[in-house]
Amino acid sequence: MALSVSTDQDTSGSAAISASTLRIGGRQRAGKRTVGRPMHDGTTTGSPLVPDHISMLCEDASVGVRDDLRAEVRDVLGPAARSHGFKGTSPTWRRSTPSGDWAIVNLQSSRSSSASSVRCVLNTSVAPEPWLRWTRVQTGTAMPKAIPESMGLYKQRLLPSNTPDSNDGWWQVDSPRRVPQVVDDMHAQLERQGWPVLGRLLERDEMLDRIRQGDLGFWRKENVPGYFATAEALLLMDAGPSRALDEQLALVRATSTAAQVESADRFVRWVRQQAESAT
Incomplete structure (x- = not known):
């Protein structure tokens, strides 16, 4: 059975909120699959990234699909997160370093989910402590105890394995029996492009190399x-x-x-x- 993928070009099903992106300068132009543009005032235009309290796991889904998906995520992604040093429970897992750097994985559901179809995507980010320090200075507010995925310097969205390059795909669950297949694919994508990448970027030298290579996920x-x-x-x-x-x-x-x-x-x-x- 082929894995069903839902593609969102306009991300109309998500709130556009970002607490911390570009702090200074740069004349922005959209690139392929760019999700939002970092602005000088610390906001992001058109970003689908949302704080953890807004990203509820598969809201508006039928009870069977919602509960089955929640249980499968808990049983499959939860142990995988812990094996890679992440803590927390669905929809968000975090890992920190003694120097105050954070890596975050958040399972976001689309607000356009219906009673018969649930759509989810994985957002990942890394927020080095100096980035958060400057954010605190610029905003004049203390950092939250639980750093949200939206505050990352590096941000990347993980998509279903068969998503076309030109699309922003979402995992789609339209019946309880599809739940294991979808969660298995989420697990595979995290093992390939999620946990290992985030772990490397928690090393300052690795993050600095990534910056100099000109690749910070979305940016x-x-x-x-x-x-x-x-x-x-x-x-x-x-x-x-x-x-x-x-x-x-x-x-x-x-x-x-x-x-x-x-x-x-x-x-x-x-x-x-x-x-x-x-x-």
């Missing part, structure tokens, strides 16, 4: 260079002043629009202060 350097300059500067600052840090801060300024210059200057001053205090 690509050619589309948002200011986002990548911001990210690299944040990961370099705790090593103290350096030529590499100066280059990234100059790029932050160079890629800022006129409306973003004040924010860019504030960011540059703050990063230099952090770098000086690290020595």
Whole structure:
């Protein structure tokens, strides 16, 4: 039996909320399968990523499908998450490091799910501590105890195994007997592209390499260079002043629009202060 895939081009079934994405600069242009655009004020346009309290597991589903899916996720994905060092229960699992970096996996359901058809997708993210530190400074608020997936620097959505490259696919469950097949595919995608990738990106050197390669999941350097300059500067600052840090801060300024210059200057001053205090 072929796995059913539902494709969403407009993501109309999800709330568009992101607490923390691009902090500084960059003239954005949409790329292939780009989900939202990082803006200078910390919001994201068109993003389907939602906080954990909004992402309810398979809402509006029939009782049989909903309960069967919840149980299967608990029995299959829960143990897999724990085996990779993640804690929590569906729909969200988290792993942290002693330095304060976080990796998050969230199972999101579409609000367009009906009584007879449930649609779900897996969102993954990594939020390094320096990224969260700057977020706290910019927003003026304390970080939540449970970091949501929407606050990640790196974000990636895992899709069903047979999703066409040009589509944003969702797992679709239209009967209780389809539940094991769907959850098995979620498990396979997490084992291939989820847990191992997130584990590597919790290593600072691996995250820095990924930034320099221009690939942060949804975001690509050619589309948002200011986002990548911001990210690299944040990961370099705790090593103290350096030529590499100066280059990234100059790029932050160079890629800022006129409306973003004040924010860019504030960011540059703050990063230099952090770098000086690290020595």
